[in-house]
Amino acid sequence: MKRVLFVISLLASVSSFASISERNFCSQANMQLKLSKAKNRLSFTNRGGLFNAGVCWWHSRFTRNANYLAVFNPSKPALEDPTALIKKIRKGKEVVEIPGFSSLEQFSRYYEEEIQKVLESWQLIDGAVNQQWIVGLWGKSEVSPENMEKRMNKLYARVSQGEVVYQKLQIDGIDAHAWLVIDMAKTANGYKLLVVDSNYRSTDVYTFEKGDRSFEHPYYGKFVPYTGRMAEERRLKKTRAEFCNGL
Template identity: 50%
Template sequence: MLKAAYLFSAIILLSLSSNSHASTTSTNKRAFCSDRKSSNYIKSLAQTRKANMSFINRGGIGNAGVCWWHSRFVRNALYLTYYRSDLPRPSDRQAKKIIKKIRKGKSVVMIPGFRDFREFSREYEDLIQKQLEKWQLFDGLIAQQWVVGLSGKSEVKEEKLQSMMEELYSYVVGGKNIAYQKLQIKGIDAHSWLVVDMKKRAYGYDLYIIDSNFYNSPIRYTYNYGDTYFTHAQYGNFVPYLEKEKELTRLKKTVAKFCR
């Protein structure tokens, strides 16, 4: 079986979109709504360093990381934030409120004093990390989300994995969505990543992902027809499952309501 290849380098993605605003963060409400009229805007923005977290996955319960929440927070910020660098930067108290709003994902958030999400997350890394760990505790102890990490297999039949990749391609490319995937690793471990784009090839699919364990994003992962699992030197064999679709639907509804 041909195993998928994980390329550990950032790739320069040229001509992915004809959107002239592709590498520009929204700077006011009008620009925010105008940018998001383009179905390719979020996808193109996600493939820039300025739209990604400045720090990688760390901390959490047992120091095992907060990858699920890191990925979800990044996706929330992609869909719901705009930046007013002309305004004073927020105090720590104000920043905590901004970070909590991004985490909740129920409102569009204006971030003053910064040009983009990377700048903001670099300045308030500790506050964001604390919020991610609180989110993890809530989901684990109250919402019992730890059960999610027990579901799924680390290897499936080749027909099943191909069907999953076809569904993912339809969701990401056809639906113009940023996909959250849980990576079911052998045993009880589970990681996550965001799929920001895909390319259909003669041999299978190329996935362009944001992985919270690596600074360079996006990273290309190649799935080949006939594979029964994905593989990675750090994670071993695993199967990626599309999840949190309802969460993304809520983000998009929040944007639509804001821009009415």
């Protein structure tokens, strides 16, 4: 009888912990604040991909997906093969429990190669099937001061609403990078942007001042950001809200 009671107690404890994990997940409603912490970002930077040119677009989107939809539950044993879970995060259509880990950083450090394979597969699907590589040819790496200011004003409006804004960065030529804008602040003559760039482990700050035609980076050169994947974030928000409202 004591053994039965112990088992029941243990099961109740595990169930309670799972509920705590879900409640903690749902309480972290500020995605911008969440992404500002290194533990909530991938442990590895952009690399690999077609022609070894990286998978920055998909690295950024996966990071955003995981922050909206991944529930980490360290009380459960980790899966031997996490590929199915990683693919669910990539698709971004449901909340996914990640057993055995407490954060995205920890999970991705252990399963870096598995995640990288999914990112590269995603790149191939978008490039070969969906022709998304063409998007990198559309924009300009420098625009008029009026155009740039208008872009920044629109971006500020979105970020002020709590959005994690995905942007493609049109670099001179046919290259296009990507980042996530997680915060903005007004300055006397423009804005400061806090971004998550997949080429770096830490966040970075960029400054826009009225009259600027582009941003500039020592390695990228001049570039202009183009906001995209807005419907994707709306879906992520809706999926998360439906899950949390059902608890």
